[in-house]
Amino acid sequence: MKIVKHSGDIVDFNRSKLKRSLLKSGASPTMVDDVLQLIEKEVYEGISTKHIYKMAFGFLKKISNSNAARYNLREAIRLLGPAGFFFEKFIARLFSSEHYETKVNMILWGKCVSHEVDILLKNNNIITMVECKFHLGRDAATDVKVPMYILSRFNDLKEKKHEIFFKNDVISKCWIVSNNRFTADAIDFAKCSGLELLSWDYPPANNLKTKIDRHSLYPITCLTTLTLSEKEKLLILDVILVLEIVNNRDDLEKIGLSPNRIKNVIKEASELCGFI
DSSP states (O other), X not given: OEEEOTTSOEEXXXXXXXXXXXXXXTOOHHHHHHHHHHHHHHOOTTOBHHHHHXXXXXXXXXXXXXXXXXXXXXXXXXXXXXXXXXXXXXXXXXXXXXXXXXXXXXXXXXXSSEEEEEEEEEETTEEEEEEEEOOSSTTOEEOTHHHHHHHHHXXXXXXXXXXXXXXXXXXXXXXXXXSSEXXXXXXXXXXXXXXXXXXXXXXXTSOHHHHHHHHTOOBXXXXXXXXXXXXXXXXXXXXXXXXXXXXXXXXXXXXXOOHHHHHHHHHHHHHHTTOO
């Protein structure tokens, strides 16, 4: 059976690939087999992968909110847009979990011009700048022009001392983070130029998804028990991570949730982060 990908490409329906993605949600093999059987009854020639994803998410949600939330991770990261400001905060939280000191959205003067830097990190007295490239489209890729441009900004900034965490800090490393993927040329250029890359699937063994799962750093937009409007209100309150509400009802009360809704949200959050 032929299906249509997000890019418009037509490919064969791959049951094994779908099964792997469902298992990554944390659902049990029995649960996954049940969901697959339900999906296989509904698929038809020419169905889109987007429609299959929606079916899988819907079936998972009926069985387990937390598994559905984990399955929805990539879409949840996309919901940190459209501007990407909340994505930058999310990435800063991720580095904080790995024992970095962080600052976001600073204006620094380079040798030639000023630059707005998305995130600055400090670890073992090494100062690193981080530039985030956020894409709304699922198939958009960060191409080689991006690391080429960011390298020129990095070179301008590392020529001067800055007041960031302390006076006379020197920026000596640079990361580029994307919610999607990098092209092969972008990866090759970054390796050659000494830039560090992080994306949904790169590096293969320590990518964005891997880091999120390892530390249970799921964005608040993952939760299936909240509406889009409620998620936006929490983001505005600087509630970026699911972990931040597990033991804190206050922000959920601030956005007007009833006690019963709060109970359901905290239950899903606790299951998602491994506290139940």
